[in-house]
Amino acid sequence: MSGEPIKVVPMHVRLEYTVTAGCTYSRYLLALAKKQIIGGRCPRCTKVYVPPRGSCPTCGVPTGEEFPISHEATVTTFCIVNIPFGAMPFPPPYVVAALLLDGADLPILHLVRGVSPDQVRMGLRVRAVWVSDAELAPTVESIRWFEPNGEPDADYSTYEAHL
Amino acid sequence: MARLDRKNSPRRIAVVAFAQLPNVRRDTEHEETELVLPVVNAALEAARLTRADIGFTCSGSSDFLLGRPFSFVSALDALAPWPPASESHVEMDGAWALYEAWVRLQCGDVDTALVYAYGKSSLGDLRDVLAQQLDPYYLAPLVPDSISLAALQARALLDAGGCSERDLAEIASRSRRAALDNPYAQVRKQSDVEELLAQPYLVAPLRKHDCPPISDGACAVVLAAEPAAHRCSERPAFITGMDHRIEAHSLGARDLTRSSSTRTAAEHAGATGRFDLAELHAPFTHQEIILRRALGLAPDVEINPSGGALAANPMMVAGLARIGEAAMRLSRGAGRRGIAHATSGPCLQQNLVCVLETD
Amino acid sequence: MNEVLSSGYVLEYTYTRSVGQVIGRFLAGLRDGRITGVRTATGRVLVPPTEYDPETGDACDEFVDVGTSGVVKTWAWVTESRPRCPLQRPFAWALVQLDGADTAMLHAVDAGSIENMRTGMRVRVRWAAERSGRIEDIACFEPEAGQP
Numbered sequence: 001m002s003g004e005p006i007k008v009v010p011m012h013v014r015l016e017y018t019v020t021a022g023c024t025y026s027r028y029l030l031a032l033a034k035k036q037i038i039g040g041r042c043p044r045c046t047k048v049y050v051p052p053r054g055s056c057p058t059c060g061v062p063t064g065e066e067f068p069i070s071h072e073a074t075v076t077t078f079c080i081v082n083i084p085f086g087a088m089p090f091p092p093p094y095v096v097a098a099l100l101l102d103g104a105d106l107p108i109l110h111l112v113r114g115v116s117p118d119q120v121r122m123g124l125r126v127r128a129v130w131v132s133d134a135e136l137a138p139t140v141e142s143i144r145w146f147e148p149n150g151e152p153d154a155d156y157s158t159y160e161a162h163l
Numbered sequence: 164m165a166r167l168d169r170k171n172s173p174r175r176i177a178v179v180a181f182a183q184l185p186n187v188r189r190d191t192e193h194e195e196t197e198l199v200l201p202v203v204n205a206a207l208e209a210a211r212l213t214r215a216d217i218g219f220t221c222s223g224s225s226d227f228l229l230g231r232p233f234s235f236v237s238a239l240d241a242l243a244p245w246p247p248a249s250e251s252h253v254e255m256d257g258a259w260a261l262y263e264a265w266v267r268l269q270c271g272d273v274d275t276a277l278v279y280a281y282g283k284s285s286l287g288d289l290r291d292v293l294a295q296q297l298d299p300y301y302l303a304p305l306v307p308d309s310i311s312l313a314a315l316q317a318r319a320l321l322d323a324g325g326c327s328e329r330d331l332a333e334i335a336s337r338s339r340r341a342a343l344d345n346p347y348a349q350v351r352k353q354s355d356v357e358e359l360l361a362q363p364y365l366v367a368p369l370r371k372h373d374c375p376p377i378s379d380g381a382c383a384v385v386l387a388a389e390p391a392a393h394r395c396s397e398r399p400a401f402i403t404g405m406d407h408r409i410e411a412h413s414l415g416a417r418d419l420t421r422s423s424s425t426r427t428a429a430e431h432a433g434a435t436g437r438f439d440l441a442e443l444h445a446p447f448t449h450q451e452i453i454l455r456r457a458l459g460l461a462p463d464v465e466i467n468p469s470g471g472a473l474a475a476n477p478m479m480v481a482g483l484a485r486i487g488e489a490a491m492r493l494s495r496g497a498g499r500r501g502i503a504h505a506t507s508g509p510c511l512q513q514n515l516v517c518v519l520e521t522d
Numbered sequence: 523m524n525e526v527l528s529s530g531y532v533l534e535y536t537y538t539r540s541v542g543q544v545i546g547r548f549l550a551g552l553r554d555g556r557i558t559g560v561r562t563a564t565g566r567v568l569v570p571p572t573e574y575d576p577e578t579g580d581a582c583d584e585f586v587d588v589g590t591s592g593v594v595k596t597w598a599w600v601t602e603s604r605p606r607c608p609l610q611r612p613f614a615w616a617l618v619q620l621d622g623a624d625t626a627m628l629h630a631v632d633a634g635s636i637e638n639m640r641t642g643m644r645v646r647v648r649w650a651a652e653r654s655g656r657i658e659d660i661a662c663f664e665p666e667a668g669q670p
Contacts, residue, residue, distance in 0.1 A: 005187030314598030415626030
């Protein structure tokens with residue numbers, strides 16, 4: 001409309017990239033396609049990282065020895081997502097937890113299902129639930145989520161140093 | 164803060180180490196941490212320091228270049244930031260990260276700083292990425308790419324009689340030949356000026372050789388104040404002055420044939436007198452001519468013995484690499500006094516000048 | 523060395539930017555078939571307008587309409603256009619100083635061939651058929667008729 005002031009202008013930005021996972025993270029993703037979770041041990045501080053790291057954040061050297069990690073884990077801290085947003089995996093409420101896999105020194109973040117969100121607690125013992133063999137691929141989505149594995153809750157002392 | 168007077172600024176800060184990755188067209192193997200870790204380790208080792216010795220760290224990189232907001236946060240693993248490190252970041256060429264580290268060291272409570280920069284231009288379409296730095300209302304929607312903008316400046320310089328196309332080809336030829344002595348450079352070859360001039364225009368009046376290569380790379384520099392500088396290096400390259408200035412964003416409001424911001428930065432950095440070498444961040448051949456005039460460099464000063472940005476242009480890294488290259492060459496005895504320059508923004512919009520001297 | 527994985531990735535932002543008084547006035551002018559700059563305290567007319575004088579930092583609020591024709595101050599020839607550029611055939615980028623303006627604005631010139639481009643030539647605005655208050659309301663510039 002002629003004469004009307006202009007207040008805003010829509011501005012769409014779209015940029016396309018080809019990103020690389022890098023050597024180390026690629027090994028982790030390729031292992032997930034084979035239903036394996038890989039950890040890497042820092043040769044200096046001996047901490048086990050999942051996934052292995054191009055640089056140990058405390059020592060500044062790449063993790064060295066790599067080996068399969070248990071699929072069983074302890075819920076350390078967690079949150080219940082209630083607010084809807086664009087790329088949600090499920091309708092809320094759902095749980096995202098920091099999961100300390102047995103044998104690892106730092107937790108990974110993943111979903112916890114198979115239990116009502118208000119029943120999720122620190123110390124809950126869970127196990128990875130994988131997609132079907134046909135759906136396995138080099139992606140963190142090869143693990144669908146983690147579910148309670150029926151074990152008694154882990155004692156706080158087993159994970160307090162990993163929070 | 165620009166030029167140092169003994170009575171105003173008691174701290175002499177030197178570049179004591181420089182490490183870089185070989186610059187390549189496309190690094191498909193390494194993500195951020197894996198690029199940064201080796202150069203940080205190499206620079207620290209050359210400076211005879213450990214991470215625990217470093218008082219402050221500053222890095223330069225661009226999220227838009229890498230396609231990831233906060234990409235520089237993941238690269239921090241290479242610092243081993245536990246216990247927590249004193250660290251800062253600029254979304255700019257690492258030369259500005261070095262400026263921040265230099266200013267920080269003036270406070271006097273820490274003696275050493277680590278500066279690093281990394282950039283993978285291969286991940287996206289660099290021309291589209293660079294268009295994002297343009298005025299969002301008047302320029303970005305038209306998507307004028309960085310080569311076209313540089314070509315506008317080159318035409319203006321040619322029209323003003325400031326150079327000929329042959330002059331430009333000679334700069335390209337000289338840079339590529341110098342790069343033969345730099346194993347880290349990307350474009351390294353003998354290129355005959357006549358052969359270069361016979362090539363078609365890329366965006367007239369620029370030909371491909373007038374433009375920088377697309378590069379992936381990373382580098383790191385260690386700064387140290389006296390007396391620590393003498394423990395870190397046999398012959399530290401001291402920063403005797405450093406300054407940076409910026410011009411208006413609008414290309415049509417600037418005189419593109421002169422770099423007034425470079426001249427002002429040079430004045431404030433004390434960049435007068437004799438220089439043995441100059442590392443100028445001139446990604447386009449015509450920009451070297453504009454910069455050397457703005458700096459008032461004598462005709463016999465060796466320009467870009469490393470090959471410069473025409474031989475390797477890792478975005479966010481190339482400016483810091485100019486400072487590192489100049490410093491290391493002085494430290495190895497190539498001269499006593501040198502000048503390093505870094506640029507940011509279209510057509511030399513923002514410029515940093517650093518004057519280096521060995522004792 | 524293991525296989526290194528890579529993947530396509532798209533970063534997309536749908537911003538709506540507020541324009542303010544000065545840019546808004548310019549863009550409204552484009553929609554209405556007018557080009558509006560600002561005059562600084564020293565009398566310079568800036569096109570496209572900024573809210574401030576780049577030389578002094580003073581606020582600018584005196585609007586001035588300028589001509590829709592002007593002079594090419596510098597140019598560059600693009601043989602291979604890129605997506606979303608103003609023209610999808612060979613064209614020139616140019617800094618055009620419109621009649622009455624003291625600064626030049628950047629846009630495309632549909633000159634047909636590099637032989638038709640010359641610093642100092644006169645060009646005029648070719649308006650987009652539909653305009654909504656964006657810089658693309660100027661489809662491009664074209665050579666003024668009757669030039670040697």
